[in-house]
Amino acid sequence: MQDRLYLNSNRLTCTAEILECSHSENERYAVRLNKTLFHPQGGGQPCDKGTINGNEVLHVALNRDGHILHYLHTCLPLGPVELRIDGSHRREHARLHSAGHMIAHLVERIGWQAVKAHHWPGESRVVFRSSTNALPPFLDDLSHHCAKQIQLAQAISISFREGRRQVAMGNLGQYPCGGTHVGNTSELNGLKIIRIKNKKDELSIHYEMMTE
Secondary structure (H helix, E strand, C coil), X not given: CCEEHHXXXXXXXXXXXXXEEEECCCCCEEEEECEECCCCCECCECCCCEEECCEECCXXXXXXXXXXXXXXXXXXXXXXXXXXXXXXXXXXHHHHHHHHHHHHHHHHCCCCEEEEEECCCCCEEEEEECCCCCCCCCHHHHHHHHHXXXXXCCEEEEEEECCEEEEEECCCCEEECCCCCCCEHHHHCCXXXXXXXXXXCEEEEEEEEXXX
């Protein structure tokens, strides 16, 4: 069973063991490890960047068998290796993902239900639906509530319940989630709500995270 260390730890380096390295398409090699710090693409966010024994990891994805594969240009021998995560890249995505959760919690308080999210740089958004004819939030009001939560510096914590990973944000609530997150809402300083679109019964809130 592959140990997904990123679910429990924010470490950026560790040692692991290559169990399999096979030729893939586009002159790449797919590496399967016994454990990994790399978050694969999915769950609304891009994959981590970094290196395996100094070799650039081009992409990380979950295959049909449930294994996380790391794609490299180089074929590596089986055995122990060092993993290194690109910390700035990881933090950028963690901040966007946590910001999406915060927006979802706040908007659900006025009668909308978050149904999907996309936490990619330059195109981050959370989509909501409502069956109660709820009014959409005003951009300035939502921005104010987000700023207040950031100022409150609420802890963002990880727990497991019946095998499911839960991400809790202070007293706002929690969601089941397998993504990467920051540890406190204060780290979301720089969040900007760009626009709010309300079409029929679907509400889409677009946002960005300013550089720290």
